[in-house]
Amino acid sequence: MTSFISHLETQLRRKPQQTNSTRISLPWVITIGYLSLILLLPLAALITKSLTLGMGEFWQAATAPIALSAYEVTFVTALAAGIINGIMGTLVAWILVRYQFPGKKIVDAVIDIPFAVPTSVAGLVLATIYSDNGWIGQLFTPFGIKIAFTRLGVFVAMLFISLPFIVRTVQPVLLELEPEIEQAAWSLGASESQTFWRVILPPVIPAILTGVALGFSRAVGEYGSVVIVASSIPFRDLIAPVLVFQKLEQYDYNGATVIGTVLLLVSLVLLLLINFLQQWSRRYAD
Amino acid sequence: MLTKPKISAILLLIALIYLSLLLFLPAIAIFYEAFHQGINVFLTSIDQRNFWQATILTLIVTAITVPLNTIFGLCAAWVIGRNQFRGRTLLLSIIDLPFSISPVVAGLAIVLLYGKNGWLGGLLASLNIQILFATPAIVLATAFVTMPFVAREVIPVLEEIGEEQETAARTLGANDWQVFYRVTLPNIRWGLLYGILLTNARALGEFGAVAVVSGSIVGRTATLPIFVEQAYKNYQAEAAFGSAAILASIAALTLIFKEILEQKTRH
Numbered sequence: 001m002t003s004f005i006s007h008l009e010t011q012l013r014r015k016p017q018q019t020n021s022t023r024i025s026l027p028w029v030i031t032i033g034y035l036s037l038i039l040l041l042p043l044a045a046l047i048t049k050s051l052t053l054g055m056g057e058f059w060q061a062a063t064a065p066i067a068l069s070a071y072e073v074t075f076v077t078a079l080a081a082g083i084i085n086g087i088m089g090t091l092v093a094w095i096l097v098r099y100q101f102p103g104k105k106i107v108d109a110v111i112d113i114p115f116a117v118p119t120s121v122a123g124l125v126l127a128t129i130y131s132d133n134g135w136i137g138q139l140f141t142p143f144g145i146k147i148a149f150t151r152l153g154v155f156v157a158m159l160f161i162s163l164p165f166i167v168r169t170v171q172p173v174l175l176e177l178e179p180e181i182e183q184a185a186w187s188l189g190a191s192e193s194q195t196f197w198r199v200i201l202p203p204v205i206p207a208i209l210t211g212v213a214l215g216f217s218r219a220v221g222e223y224g225s226v227v228i229v230a231s232s233i234p235f236r237d238l239i240a241p242v243l244v245f246q247k248l249e250q251y252d253y254n255g256a257t258v259i260g261t262v263l264l265l266v267s268l269v270l271l272l273l274i275n276f277l278q279q280w281s282r283r284y285a286d
Numbered sequence: 287m288l289t290k291p292k293i294s295a296i297l298l299l300i301a302l303i304y305l306s307l308l309l310f311l312p313a314i315a316i317f318y319e320a321f322h323q324g325i326n327v328f329l330t331s332i333d334q335r336n337f338w339q340a341t342i343l344t345l346i347v348t349a350i351t352v353p354l355n356t357i358f359g360l361c362a363a364w365v366i367g368r369n370q371f372r373g374r375t376l377l378l379s380i381i382d383l384p385f386s387i388s389p390v391v392a393g394l395a396i397v398l399l400y401g402k403n404g405w406l407g408g409l410l411a412s413l414n415i416q417i418l419f420a421t422p423a424i425v426l427a428t429a430f431v432t433m434p435f436v437a438r439e440v441i442p443v444l445e446e447i448g449e450e451q452e453t454a455a456r457t458l459g460a461n462d463w464q465v466f467y468r469v470t471l472p473n474i475r476w477g478l479l480y481g482i483l484l485t486n487a488r489a490l491g492e493f494g495a496v497a498v499v500s501g502s503i504v505g506r507t508a509t510l511p512i513f514v515e516q517a518y519k520n521y522q523a524e525a526a527f528g529s530a531a532i533l534a535s536i537a538a539l540t541l542i543f544k545e546i547l548e549q550k551t552r553h
Binding site: 030049092099101110112113118120121122128129156160220221223227241242245253260264268275 | 294297298300301302304305307308309310311312313315316319354357358360361362364365377379380381382383384386387388389390391392394395396397398399401403404405426429430433484487490491492493494497498510511512514515518523526527530533534537538540541542544545
């Protein structure tokens with residue numbers, strides 16, 4: 001009985017607080033309502049639609065030769081772009097953090113161009129300067145290398161779109177790295193390559209991997225720049241997002257749903273991976 | 287080794303060549319292609335009905351989307367930054383979803399929801415409301431892809447400033463609106479502006495999601511980024527680069543404002 005009364009008392013004491021939180025629940029309503037309308041409802045429609053197709057039909061469409069080839073072009077090219085940018089992006093972050101050179105501020109600002117410029121503008125200009133007689137493309141033409149309208153064009157577009165993710169993830173970690181530690185390693189007799197591999201690189205690796213995963217995730221979903229810079233021929237340079245678009249254009253809604261669901265699942269897995277990597281880098285930072 | 291002058295110079299050179307191939311030369315090429323035949327060619331190339339309609343549509347869509355996502359972003363930031371509850375991390379991840387979902391998949395999901403056989407498609411058709419291949423779908427698609435920016439920028443600022451000032455204001459008798467307007471807003475203003483800036487840039491430039499839901503009907507549902515692609519496909523390189531140069535200038539302005547705001551938030 002006493003416990004009941006004391007329970008009642010705490011309930012009563014809590015009461016003003018509770019009214020307080022219900023009174024200002026408008027942000028809650030807006031957050032959940034808007035999120036449901038704009039994001040969750042469409043995604044639910046996509047998932048339900050793919051569930052109504054049945055396992056057999058889904059599997060058949062998801063593993064059709066044209067789809068498999070599109071996954072291969074998308075994922076392998078995006079991975080290659082991620083790895084190259086893992087190296088080059090880290091190098092760019094390094095020169096921005098450690099070296100002084102004229103125009104450094106401009107170089108730093110330019111890194112964000114792929115974030116700021118519409119993807120169709122990126123596609124247009126990459127297709128132009130990497131074409132056979134474009135500014136950069138003509139350097140490769142004598143060697144019989146075509147870039148625009150081939151899979152190499154897809155690769156260049158993915159390099160472009162993913163670069164800032166790596167640079168901007170690695171840069172803050174390098175900033176925190178103190179040059180004194182490298183000097184200490186030197187003075188203790190470590191060779192230059194030992195200093196790099198054993199002292200500089202290890203604390204930066206989680207950040208590099210996070211950046212590569214973010215860039216890869218972005219490159220896998222990229223549509224605008226690739227659709228312009230590639231010829232989008234099946235089994236050659238057709239990527240999965242463009243395949244979704246083509247299927248919609250042909251009113252093949254089921255086919256589009258299947259490939260779209262596969263892409264959605266991949267991005268969810270990547271999101272989990274990125275969360276894990278970010279937690280890992282945070283643990284490293286502490 | 288990485289600090290010796292000779293190696294430093296080589297590393298710097300490699301990085302700058304890489305950036306030139308990927309970023310500098312493309313950035314210069316946009317403006318070169320748009321203006322190398324003189325300003326008059328640029329002006330006549332874009333002075334066509336389709337360009338102006340694309341511009342107006344882009345501005346309308348941005349003018350609707352940015353305020354909507356700003357209000358949502360502020361509410362979501364308050365919910366996440368000022369409350370502890372189960373599923374908080376999950377909610378944060380859900381808000382982040384548009385960053386990892388392909389714009390084409392976002393567009394597809396909207397098509398399936400509002401299409402003829404979609405959940406809302408039949409209802410809206412009977413009410414004679416056109417969503418797909420019209421401005422509402424473009425707004426929905428743009429709102430989808432630009433949703434996380436404001437919340438993402440405001441949450442860390444809210445968490446950093448803490449609740450003390452707001453509690454103090456409330457104790458002194460301020461109502462919720464006064465607390466928000468007089469205490470919270472001034473504290474988060476730079477982060478908020480930063481988020482709005484990013485939302486605005488992405489809203490003006492979204493291509494993939496809009497291309498899927500709009501049907502890209504030239505002169506009707508084509509936004510400026512879609513006009514760029516259409517003009518290029520129709521061998522109107524001047525018009526394509528003319529409008530691309532305008533979009534790139536907006537991007538350049540965005541980066542300048544971004545730099546200013548970053549300095550304001552760093553202080």
